């Protein structure tokens with residue numbers, strides 16, 4: 001009997017006439033890495049949007065750690081411990097790399113609002129140290145931590161966003177295609193980074209097109225097609241599932 | 255920001271305080287070393303510093319901050335009329351009232367962002383202006399403006415003697431240089447607070463909101479209260495500036511709240527450098543200094559200036575330049591503003607930065623040259 005972190009029940013979402021999510025049920029257990037795969041437009045991002053307060057499902061319920069989160073605002077859901085990496089990198093392009101990582105650390109420590117102007121950011125030594133350490137994991141060291149985040153490569157931006165989420169030590173991390181559009185070596189660096197996270201036992205949902213990535217990090221996999229979950233199981237079960245082969249993998253060599 | 259390379263608060267404050275307090279000395283050679291103009295520098299400096307906390311840090315462009323300036327002035331004059339000629343209560347109430355109004359206007363305007371926010375603030379300021387001009391005449395004395403009279407109660411000072419009393423701080427009259435030094439000390443305190451805000455995590459979060467508000471929300475911050483705080487603080491700075499205007503000249507008129515006055519602070523901030531610590535002050539200095547010079551120039555003075563040219567050229571030059579001086583000073587300002595926005599969007603501070611960088615790279619290439 002393991003703990004349920006996230007429980008999605010009977011979620012439907014339509015955009016105009018388009019049924020983007022069709023009666024989706026999903027249970028995420030503590031400490032597991034759960035992958036969601038599916039073709040373009042299957043509704044994967046929409047499902048995450050329904051979890052983090054960007055969209056409100058038409059029907060159904062989403063509970064996080066036993067608490068209903070539908071109708072809660074984005075910052076409240078983050079403060080509860082569900083944190084998301086976006087499909088297109090969302091960082092602070094005008095701030096330095098160090099500041100980009102410090103900001104989420106402040107959110108974790110001080111909550112959704114705090115007003116204290118008499119301690120300089122430069123004397124927040126604990127947070128600076130932690131942020132610097134995390135940036136070192138990205139091989140960003142020395143004076144490079146003062147560079148503007150906006151001038152980095154796309155791959156670096158994505159990994160930066162990942163680190164920004166990790167410094168919050170989330171209870172549940174949602175990753176939306178962390179390696180999409182990356183070159184092979186870039187992808188490998190990201191996988192390395194994610195394996196590190198897996199070792200720390202963090203619960204994760206990961207959306208990914210790259211099967212290589214999926215089978216190397218996931219404990220369980222769900223397949224989404226046209227808004228509905230057509231199969232769920234361990235990587236081996238999914239590999240052998242004929243419906244999946246037909247509907248999505250198209251007989252690809254797995 | 256590179257933490258290791260920023261100067262310490264103490265150094266910055268020391269340099270700043272000395273520069274402000276010695277203004278009468280170092281501004282004298284360019285003809286700006288007299289109290290009237292110096293007071294203007296200090297007062298508009300406070301206005302712009304406060305405005306920069308909102309616009310510079312959060313990127314929210316308010317077109318209505320003159321309303322808070324006006325509210326500060328009216329409140330201060332009422333304090334002089336009802337309570338005492340001492341400037342401290344006047345300043346206190348001016349800041350308080352402006353803060354209350356800012357809370358109200360901010361509460362409504364901050365429901366929107368971008369252009370809609372700007373328009374909401376503009377509408378509010380224009381409403382305040384019209385109210386002050388007409389409906390609220392009993393409070394604002396409408397077109398004439400609010401002034402001191404011999405009948406004022408002034409419950410702490412007792413009845414006025416001969417003539418109107420002047421504003422004072424524990425017996426020191428706030429006219430001439432003492433007026434300037436009072437404003438200068440307030441400016442130094444105001445700058446200190448702004449420095450603290452800029453360098454605090456709070457200021458960093460405001461900049462993060464400017465950079466990517468969506469990310470801020472999904473990072474766990476409730477952005478609205480942050481914006482509210484910045485809006486109210488900047489409104490209070492404007493109220494402080496308005497109060498000081500009444501201190502140096504105890505009268506308040508509705509025109510102080512007009513949209514052109516709101517536009518001026520936007521201009522000063524952008525000209526100097528939005529979001530930089532010193533930029534807005536530079537903007538204020540330049541605009542107020544040249545306003546002073548240009549608006550005093552008239553046609554006769556121009557003829558005098560160009561008298562070395564042959565007659566027809568002299569007339570031509572005078573005809574060309576006349577629309578830009580005197581009453582036409584705003585035309586010059588408009589042109590200057592366009593040039594800055596197009597060629598130097600980061601304002602004068604960006605210009606200085608570029609010069610510094612060029613100087614540095616030249617220095618660096620010289621060094622490598624030495625090695626060869």
Ligand SMILES: Nc1ncnc2c1ncn2[C@@H]1O[C@H](COP(=O)(O)OP(=O)(O)OP(=O)(O)O)[C@@H](O)[C@H]1O
Pocket residue numbers: 015018020038039040041042043044045046047087
């Ligand atoms: N806000 C929205 N308004 C209208 N339609 C939307 C919206 N968001 C998503 N959709 C539509 O819903 C469907 C599912 O989109 P979604 O982004 O969830 O797909 P996805 O599985 O993440 O695809 P991809 O692999 O391309 O990222 C698509 O047809 C998309 O056009």
Ligand SMILES: [Mg+2]
Pocket residue numbers: 044045046087176
């Ligand atoms: Mg998607």
